[in-house]
Amino acid sequence: MTTSSVLPSPTTGAEPSTEPARRPGNLAARIAGWSARHRTTAVLGWLLFVIAATALSAVLGTVEATDSESGHGDSRRADEIIAAAGFPDRAGEVVLIQSDELVVDAPAFRAAVAATIAAVEGTGRVENIRSEAVSADRHATLVSFDLTGPAEDAADRVGPVRDAVAGVQRDHPDLYVAQTGGASIGEAIGKTLDADMHRLSMLSIPVTLGILIVAFGALLAAVLPMGLALTAFLGSLGLLAVASRFAPAVDTTMHLMLLMGLAVGVDYCLFYLRREREERAKGATGERALAIAAATSGRSVLISALTVIIAMSGMFLTQDATFISLAVGTILVVATAGVGALTVLPAVLSKLGDRVDLGRVPGLYRRQSGGRAWRGFLGAVLRRPALSAALAVGALLALALPLLGMRTAEEDITALKNPAPALSAFLRVQAAFPGGAEPAVVAVRADDVTTPALTAAIDNLRTEAVATGRLHEPVTVEVNQDRTVALVRLGLSGSGVDATSEQAVRTLREQIIPRTVQGVGGAEVRVTGLAASSVDFNAALGRSVPLVFGFVLGLAFLLMLVSFRSLVVALTAIVLNLLSVAAAYGLLVVVFQHGWGAALLGFSSVGSITNWVPLFLFVILFGLSMDYHVFILSRIREGHDRGWPSKLAISRGIRGTAGVITSAAVVMVAVFALFTTGSLVSMKELGFGLAVAVLIDATIVRAVLLPSVMVLLGQHNWYLPRWLEWLPRLSHGEEPHGAPSPGASTY
Structure with missing residues (x-):
């Protein structure tokens, strides 16, 4: 069998391959080979899927989560009582x-x-x-x-x-x-969000396209990643419509799917295209270059997508409707983008061949970067690896330090910069009637809530609550038609989501209710409302965070261990990614909790971080960090498997991926940063957190800490205990093993 039997010759007039026949050695390469041999089926199948999924989304619509589905603990039980009371x-x-x-x-x-x-x-x-x-x-x-x-x-x-x-x-x-x-x-918020999403869509596409044109220097090569990202997003929306029947969606899900679809879709294409170009620049024929790209970058895409999916699936352990919805949406768009990168992309490239470089931009086009800047930078890092590692770790720990004071709460619309009269009036109501706009709601359930004993108890509740100074008028009482449930609404001190409001809820639950209505006439008494929901959410989150962290870290460790057959590589990946995420957390606290730069980003700090953001940031950043880690390590492992000295394999691996990592990071940072221009503070937090984390990861972690640590470890990087020798040996590339060329530079 010749190589051309695996991937058909591109229609470029390139000479037939005379290289040794070799069947691709991993799953990604085999999928690419099938797609290239059946490219019409692969391309048409993808287009039909996107069209059908888009139509399905329009017909079915998306089922949204209700308040009772989204809550936790005491407040969720109160919402259930209210929903059932009629x-x-x-x-x-x-x-x-x-x-x-x-x-x-x-x-x-x-x-x-x-x-x-x-x-x-x-x-x-x-x-x-x-x-x-x-x-x-x-x-x-x-x-x-x-x-x-x-x-x-x-x-x-x-x-x-x-x-x-x-x-x-x-x-x-x-x-x-x-x-x-x-x-x-x-x-008002709906109109604002619609305007935000329209503006972001109009901005993100040309911004991303502009970066890709600079990265590739060719128009067609720049359009391909955008095409994959946008079609993957559209296709995943149809899948979300179906999935929402089983896991109802929250409003934020589709916004995050667009963000992640652009980020990972473009990244996966960059991995493929840059490697294919690099091999062509080295003299490989078109089909051979694509085969190598499929076996190396394609494999990295597969592992990266699996890592993100594993990380996101950890949010199912929270048993929270918001996190489950975000997990489902992100998993769908990442999986769809990954499938597209592994199937339709090699099919298109096998057809286009060198014509993928149509529309070359003078001064920008080049098939392969010389890497001179990276050669000099890495030379400095690797000459002093211990010092470089110490400086990088010190910087990351300094950035991470503020996260020790992180406080989370429900999103507060008082921080929303919006001139709508309804929002301005809301703020004035809060000022004139403390807690009147976001009251605590006490649900009292009994056989008959209108008995003299319960009526007197509810009056006592009202009197004692107002006497504390933490709860205020207006206080209203509403009874359902069956007289089985009474709702008592009380104004709260504070904004409704701040520490003052949360303390008022605790006072109500722990002091007022037990002294007044609890147990009177067999009554069940629960408290809900925005502040109560925030207290219960934070308590539930505190219980589930260790489970989520353990699940994500454990499975990511196993995936890295199996992929690279190295205990040290797997442990190093976990530690480096945790440092990257911690640094992003620290900056998030400084900006959004302490308000540094609030005027620049257009929001007012309320002294907390939106409660769902930190956990979501952890899982998504962990997945995205592994994206780069897998890509770099795969190149380093290729050199190691050829018998290269450790320092040479590390240097060449990082220099060989530097252009891709830089381009991918710039795209991600630009797309994520655009979300800081939105109106919702949670979107600003998410966009900022993702942008700074990717920036930190692509610079301090991947360019300084990773190479210096690997050089210090040397051959220990690839340590695998004997009792793990049974792990499968996975192919890291197509090229034959061999020693480096004579006189190859260490740097």
Whole structure:
């Protein structure tokens, strides 16, 4: 069998291969060989999959997680009680009427209140209108009401009511009159997010394409990675629509899928294309260059994708709807991009051959970098490996130090930079009525919550709670039709998600409820609300984090051990990646918790990190860090397997991958950094964390720490105990083994 029987000759007029016949020695190469021999089937199959998946997504839609599915502990049980109690599915809204000079008894103030009630009632879209709450300084009041119809689509129907309130504001310019609530805020945030995603899509594609043009110096070679990334994203959306029937999705999932689809899709193509170009520059025929790229870079893609999938699957152990949704979405887009890179990409390249370099850009095009800059830099690092390693570790530990003070909480919309009136009104309601905008909700369940004993207990709850100074008016009580559940809403001190609000929840749970309603008439009493959910989420997260970390680190260790047959390489990979992630955590705390650079990134620090971000960052950064680690180690192992001296294998391996790592890192950093321009603080945190982690990983870790540590370890890098000799021997490349060329430089 000749090599051409494995991969057909590209249509470039290249001479037939005269090199020794050799069947690819690993799974990635065999998949690429099949795709190249059946390239029409591979390409058409991929396009049909993307079209069918996109249509499926449009037809099925995505099932979203409910509050009761997303919660934990006490607050989740409260949400379940409320959901089963048969309360009307209503969307509550409030109108804040406020004056710096007038009090609520002033005729002009009362006229504005009356006009507001008449305006909202006149829309025919509201019910249960009430005007009760008055601020402590008597300069503000609230008109409360419920929107008619189901709460789930209230944001689509709130417009006419909002417009009516705006009309009252125009008629009473001396007062502040504005509407807020879940529906109006949802409408405002929805519009903001839509605008953000449209802008990010419009920016990320040309930015990524521009970087790829610089990296390849050819238009067609730059377009291919973008094509794979975007089609992988579209295809994975259809799979998400199906998966959401079993694991309901959260709003953030699709945004993260776009981010990850662009990042890994482009990376996988870069690995393939740059290796194929490198082999062509060395004189290999087109089919031989593609065969080597498939067996080496293709194998790296396969291991990298498996590592990311393994890391993301660790989030299933949290049993949290948000993490499960993020895990499912990311796994789907990474798996789809990996499959595309292993199948359709070699099929396309086998057809294009050297024509992949069509549209060469003068001054940018080159098949292979000379690596002179990396030669000099690595020379400095490897001449003083101990000093280089010490400096790198010191820098990483210094960056990581702030993570010791990390605090997490629910995302706070007060940190959202948005000029929408509903959000401005929300902040003013919080200031005038502490906790009124994000109250604690006490669910009291009994055979009859209207008995004299329970009614008196609920009154005592109200009195004692307000007396603490941590809970405030307005306090409302609502009973369901069956009189089996009473909901007591109490205002909380703080923003609703900060430490003050969380302490108020603990006071309510641990002191007030046990002294008042707990157990009266056999009552079950639970607390929910934004602050309570944050407390319960953090408690559940604290229990699940060790499981997730252990799962991810353990499986990643086993994957590296099997892939490289080295105990030391596997341990080193884990330690280096942990240092990289820890450094990113430290910078995240400094910027988003302590507020350094908050004005530059367009947010207001609330003294915490969004509670789901750190764990998600860990699993995704661990996977992405392994992406580079596997690619570099594969090249180093190739040299080692040929019998090269350790320092030469390390130097050539890192110099040989430097261009790819640099290009891939620049793409990732650029794409992730774009998300810091969004409106949601959680998206800013995620984009910033990913961007700085990739930057740290591609510079301090891969360019300094990895080579210096490997040089210090020398042949010990490849240590494998005898009792592990049964591990399979996996091929790391196609080239025959051999000694380095005479006079080859160590650096």
